[in-house]
Amino acid sequence: MADEPKETKPPQVPTGEKPASSTPPVSTPLAKPVDASTPAAPAAKPAAPTPPKPPVVLQTPLDNEFVTRLRAKFGGALLEATEDRKQAILTAERARLVEIALHLRDEEKFDMLASLTAVDWPKREKRFDVVLDLYSFAKNERLRLKVWAADAEEVPSVVSVWPAANWQEREVFDMFGIIFSGHPNLKRILLPDEWQGYPLRKDYDILQQDTAWVRENLGIESGQ
Amino acid sequence: MGPQHPSTHGVLRVKLKLDGERVIGSECIIGYLHRGVEKIAENRTYQQFAPYVDRMDYVAAVSSGLGYCEAVEKLLIVEAPPRARVIRTILTELQRIASHLLWLGTHALDIGALTPLFYCFREREEILKIFEKYCGARLTTHAFRIGGLQYEAYDTFEKDVERFCKDFESRIVEYETLLTQNRIWIGRTKGVGILTAADAIAFGVTGPVLRASGVKWDIRKAMPYAAYDQYKFEIPVGTTGDTYDRYLVRMEEMRQSRLICLQAIENIPSGPILAKVGKVLKPPPGEVYHAIEAPKGEIGYYIVSDGTVQPYRVHIRPPSFINLQAFDRMVRGHLVADVVAIIGTIDIVLGEVDR
Numbered sequence: 001m002a003d004e005p006k007e008t009k010p011p012q013v014p015t016g017e018k019p020a021s022s023t024p025p026v027s028t029p030l031a032k033p034v035d036a037s038t039p040a041a042p043a044a045k046p047a048a049p050t051p052p053k054p055p056v057v058l059q060t061p062l063d064n065e066f067v068t069r070l071r072a073k074f075g076g077a078l079l080e081a082t083e084d085r086k087q088a089i090l091t092a093e094r095a096r097l098v099e100i101a102l103h104l105r106d107e108e109k110f111d112m113l114a115s116l117t118a119v120d121w122p123k124r125e126k127r128f129d130v131v132l133d134l135y136s137f138a139k140n141e142r143l144r145l146k147v148w149a150a151d152a153e154e155v156p157s158v159v160s161v162w163p164a165a166n167w168q169e170r171e172v173f174d175m176f177g178i179i180f181s182g183h184p185n186l187k188r189i190l191l192p193d194e195w196q197g198y199p200l201r202k203d204y205d206i207l208q209q210d211t212a213w214v215r216e217n218l219g220i221e222s223g224q
Numbered sequence: 225m226g227p228q229h230p231s232t233h234g235v236l237r238v239k240l241k242l243d244g245e246r247v248i249g250s251e252c253i254i255g256y257l258h259r260g261v262e263k264i265a266e267n268r269t270y271q272q273f274a275p276y277v278d279r280m281d282y283v284a285a286v287s288s289g290l291g292y293c294e295a296v297e298k299l300l301i302v303e304a305p306p307r308a309r310v311i312r313t314i315l316t317e318l319q320r321i322a323s324h325l326l327w328l329g330t331h332a333l334d335i336g337a338l339t340p341l342f343y344c345f346r347e348r349e350e351i352l353k354i355f356e357k358y359c360g361a362r363l364t365t366h367a368f369r370i371g372g373l374q375y376e377a378y379d380t381f382e383k384d385v386e387r388f389c390k391d392f393e394s395r396i397v398e399y400e401t402l403l404t405q406n407r408i409w410i411g412r413t414k415g416v417g418i419l420t421a422a423d424a425i426a427f428g429v430t431g432p433v434l435r436a437s438g439v440k441w442d443i444r445k446a447m448p449y450a451a452y453d454q455y456k457f458e459i460p461v462g463t464t465g466d467t468y469d470r471y472l473v474r475m476e477e478m479r480q481s482r483l484i485c486l487q488a489i490e491n492i493p494s495g496p497i498l499a500k501v502g503k504v505l506k507p508p509p510g511e512v513y514h515a516i517e518a519p520k521g522e523i524g525y526y527i528v529s530d531g532t533v534q535p536y537r538v539h540i541r542p543p544s545f546i547n548l549q550a551f552d553r554m555v556r557g558h559l560v561a562d563v564v565a566i567i568g569t570i571d572i573v574l575g576e577v578d579r
Contacts, residue, residue, distance in 0.1 A: 058510045084511060112425050133513050163549070190579075
């Protein structure tokens with residue numbers, strides 16, 4: 001394989017020198033509940049600590065007919081509706097996820113679950129975002145649906161709504177340790193069943209591994 | 225079956241529950257190639273991570289790279305210049321043909337037809353040569369950069385693409401002569417691994433597998449990216465959603481990709497190839513989900529930025545992983561020999577399934 005010149009790039013940071021936890025978890029743009037009734041006010045956002053110039057705020061409250069319809073139906077269960085780079089993002093109450101998912105699938109025609117994943121914000125009270133990206137063939141539109149979950153809180157499984165969630169929820173369980181209640185077969189999918197720890201959590205260092213498992217199954221001291 | 229079975233295209237292990245020769249249940253055991261690319265992404269800068277995506281679907285690295293670059297561009301709110309977009313489109317379509325050729329060759333080999341493999345690799349070699357001339361690499365190309373391209377197209381680029389496209393028309397006829405009316409081929413693929421449109425959508429299946437089930441949906445048309453809105457092409461669809469339909473859909477897709485390439489080389493706009501993005505990329509805080517039509521289906525990137533040089537989170541939605549979920553539905557009731565045909569017809573790459 002021929003190597004390409006990479007002169008325009010900064011030198012590679014050796015893997016070990018930058019543990020995951022050193023990435024400053026800046027307050028998430030969606031972490032603070034945005035009052036949808038106030039108009040888009042860039043000053044209302046807390047400034048991110050890193051850049052010296054005022055940060056560009058691209059998250060604005062979303063208030064269209066679709067959101068109004070959902071608010072009328074679900075009221076307070078729809079916690080947030082924002083728009084980020086022209087993408088609609090809804091945050092729903094965790095306990096009513098399946099009900100809202102069914103409504104979105106059947107009434108709003110979001111018939112495909114494109115992607116299901118999670119994001120870890122360890123400094124937040126509810127540290128996990130579970131993120132569902134939906135697609136509607138009829139409308140040719142995407143919609144992102146989120147729920148928040150604290151460390152030990154279970155998230156209702158949406159496998160009954162979109163079977164596509166099956167492996168993706170297993171992957172999220174595998175990588176973040178989030179329990180999906182009502183999942184038909186919640187076990188690890190990419191990592192070995194006996195593996196200890198959840199690698200995509202922010203407090204799991206990039207060099208960290210289940211050394212006991214590696215020693216026992218691979219017969220070596222370290223997988224590196 | 226597996227993980228070292230030659231027909232599993234990598235290290236896929238399938239637990240089959242059999243009643244005699246008939247499959248009554250299955251379970252896919254995956255993860256043998258898991259490298260934790262999503263974790264790596266959080267510890268690399270945006271540019272440093274770009275070559276890693278080539279190593280997921282290593283037979284369609286150009287497509288994976290395009291999806292990633294466009295996702296970061298969306299996060300940065302920049303657009304690649306027109307010239308870069310057209311060259312990207314040409315290379316991505318060539319990659320689609322190369323990926324489908326590899327699929328066709330190995331799928332036919334699995335079913336027992338040895339010859340197509342040699343024919344397919346002959347043409348695939350021509351495409352890889354174009355990639356090599358363009359960027360120096362054949363498989364893990366890292367052909368694009370965030371904001372456009374690093375390399376200008378080489379002098380005879382248009383001529384090479386044109387020559388390939390002119391030749392390729394008769395080559396597809398050769399493959400079809402070998403297979404389309406072949407009684408054994410029809411016997412082994414017709415009615416095998418049927419996936420209905422409703423099931424395909426429920427399982428989130430995308431790409432040629434979805435289209436063979438009769439759903440006329442292609443991200444290149446539905447949500448055009450790169451330069452696809454400028455070209456005319458058809459979306460082939462199947463009717464029954466069986467292995468034979470998926471074969472026909474992919475054959476037609478190669479023809480359409482060829483037409484896109486021919487249209488694109490006619491008029492490559494002049495101008496810069498890289499947008500002004502700067503050397504240090506700090507996307508404004510926020511998140512994007514961007515998906516493109518890779519040869520195997522929808523490859524999506526969900527990237528969260530916290531305003532630093534490293535992504536806060538990158539999630540990759542790999543088409544192979546999601547499409548493989550439908551395997552159990554497709555395989556039930558079939559014979560063990562058909563399992564091989566069905567694994568082949570989904571067109572998975574384990575590097576992408578396991579990431």
